[in-house]
Amino acid sequence: MKLPEGFIKKYTKLLNEEAPAFFATFDDPSYSGYRINTNKPGKLTTMEYLENKDRIDYCDTGFYGQIDGKTMDHVTGYLYSQEPSAMYVGEVVDAQPGERVLDLCAAPGGKSTHIINKMNNEGILVSNEIFGKRASILSENIERWGATHTVVTNESPDKLAPHFLQYFDRILVDAPCSGEGMFRKEPTGIQYWTEDYAAECANRQKKILASALEMLKPGGTLIYSTCTFAPEEDEQIAAWLLSEYGNLAMVPIKKYDGMDEGQPQWANDNPELSKAVRLFPHHLQGEGHFIAKFVLDADPAPEEIKVKAPKYNTMDKDETSLFNDFLTATGLRLPTGDLVKFGDNLFLLPIGLNSIAKVKFVRPGLQLGIFKKNRFEPAHSLALATHPDDIKAKIEITDEQWHHYIHGETITIEETKDKGWYLLVCQGHSISFSKLVGKTLKNFYPKGLRV
Numbered sequence: 195m196k197l198p199e200g201f202i203k204k205y206t207k208l209l210n211e212e213a214p215a216f217f218a219t220f221d222d223p224s225y226s227g228y229r230i231n232t233n234k235p236g237k238l239t240t241m242e243y244l245e246n247k248d249r250i251d252y253c254d255t256g257f258y259g260q261i262d263g264k265t266m267d268h269v270t271g272y273l274y275s276q277e278p279s280a281m282y283v284g285e286v287v288d289a290q291p292g293e294r295v296l297d298l299c300a301a302p303g304g305k306s307t308h309i310i311n312k313m314n315n316e317g318i319l320v321s322n323e324i325f326g327k328r329a330s331i332l333s334e335n336i337e338r339w340g341a342t343h344t345v346v347t348n349e350s351p352d353k354l355a356p357h358f359l360q361y362f363d364r365i366l367v368d369a370p371c372s373g374e375g376m377f378r379k380e381p382t383g384i385q386y387w388t389e390d391y392a393a394e395c396a397n398r399q400k401k402i403l404a405s406a407l408e409m410l411k412p413g414g415t416l417i418y419s420t421c422t423f424a425p426e427e428d429e430q431i432a433a434w435l436l437s438e439y440g441n442l443a444m445v446p447i448k449k450y451d452g453m454d455e456g457q458p459q460w461a462n463d464n465p466e467l468s469k470a471v472r473l474f475p476h477h478l479q480g481e482g483h484f485i486a487k488f489v490l491d492a493d494p495a496p497e498e499i500k501v502k503a504p505k506y507n508t509m510d511k512d513e514t515s516l517f518n519d520f521l522t523a524t525g526l527r528l529p530t531g532d533l534v535k536f537g538d539n540l541f542l543l544p545i546g547l548n549s550i551a552k553v554k555f556v557r558p559g560l561q562l563g564i565f566k567k568n569r570f571e572p573a574h575s576l577a578l579a580t581h582p583d584d585i586k587a588k589i590e591i592t593d594e595q596w597h598h599y600i601h602g603e604t605i606t607i608e609e610t611k612d613k614g615w616y617l618l619v620c621q622g623h624s625i626s627f628s629k630l631v632g633k634t635l636k637n638f639y640p641k642g643l644r645v
């Protein structure tokens with residue numbers, strides 16, 4: 195791979211005798227990996243993945259290898275394709291069930307899907323992305339993952355901050371960066387490299403982190419990560435955080451085999467910086483990453499921030515009875531949450547969420563369905579978030595029927611059953627809601643997802 199002259203000069207100086215081994219990795223293939231979704235039930239249809247491929251020692255849901263995006267495991271949200279080093283970020287975040295967590299730069303959703311599993315769908319995850327198109331992709335991935343407590347917002351960090359002052363227990367800033375660690379995975383990134391690019395990225399990161407800190411509770415945890423080797427970002431940003439915010443302290447991050455400490459000499463020699471972790475491709479099987487973890491002083495206690503009670507639309511009498519009829523007929527057990535309407539759509543919002551009425555959101559929670567003339571139609575996201583054990587009205591379909599269904603076809607069944615909504619289940623995977631009329635299961639698979 196042809197690397198820019200300036201890049202070679204810079205890292206020859208920084209890495210000294212290690213530089214040749216570092217540069218040699220740019221001619222090796224990049225590593226691929228995937229994580230499994232611990233919130234989804236049943237045996238993976240592609241269990242051989244788990245048996246044949248190497249486990250990643252620092253992520254117990256992570257494996258080396260490539261997955262096919264067209265398999266049932268993938269389309270029903272059992273697997274997420276993620277570069278192995280990136281998996282350590284979700285581990286370091288270490289989100290806990292019941293917490294309020296913010297993933298501030300979240301698209302396409304690798305870290306958010308990991309955080310959802312760590313939280314076991316309990317608490318509140320706000321997954322934010324500044325760019326609209328990327329926020330939509332993020333939302334699709336969150337939906338596929340079957341998240342029930344996750345909100346997807348589409349704001350710049352400074353616009354999000356006033357709505358969530360001192361609100362979060364944990365914030366991840368997986369920052370937009372110069373991306374040097376991904377050059378061999380995405381070689382087109384090299385064309386943006388200039389001697390000044392890392393400094394430009396660092397300035398942007400400072401603004402993002404300043405907004406993040408407005409949203410962090412006293413005693414809360416901030417995780418800053420990048421996929422670049424550039425010390426102008428990485429250690430120098432961590433050093434900037436420590437000097438700018440006297441109430442922040444670094445938390446040591448465990449170093450597994452092949453992981454390196456942060457390099458204080460690449461910033462202001464503050465020995466604290468060695469608590470960060472660097473992942474170098476010449477030391478482990480993954481791409482380049484940097485992660486630093488901080489805790490905000492718990493003293494003083496959080497200010498009493500008065501947030502106006504959310505003013506959301508709820509269902510009217512007719513809608514309430516349509517929705518209750520659906521729950522009774524299907525025997526569906528819903529996760530806990532607040533039932534809120536946006537337009538004709540019904541959503542389940544995580545309990546305790548600040549008003550997001552004024553925030554630009556893509557997904558205000560789990561979409562349950564839509565009210566159409568005198569009927570309630572369940573959403574695809576509800577199917578993906580429903581465990582087959584939590585619903586009585588379900589119909590098992592075969593692999594072959596699944597293939598027909600995801601192509602947009604109807605399915606004919608042999609037995610006689612009541613007319614109405616059923617969750618289609620294939621090999622333990624929740625596939626879709628379908629309406630049975632006579633012996634025909636009508637196709638409600640979203641057109642945009644059909645293959």
Ligand SMILES: C[S@@+](CC[C@H](N)C(=O)[O-])C[C@H]1O[C@@H](n2cnc3c(N)ncnc32)[C@H](O)[C@@H]1O
Nearest residue numbers: 299300301302303304305324325368369370402
């Ligand atoms: C490293 S990527 C995030 C990857 C994501 N966390 C994941 O694991 O899938 C950084 C994200 O920051 C977003 N971004 C770019 N400029 C930004 C800004 N000024 N403020 C906040 N986010 C920004 C990018 O659109 C991108 O989605």
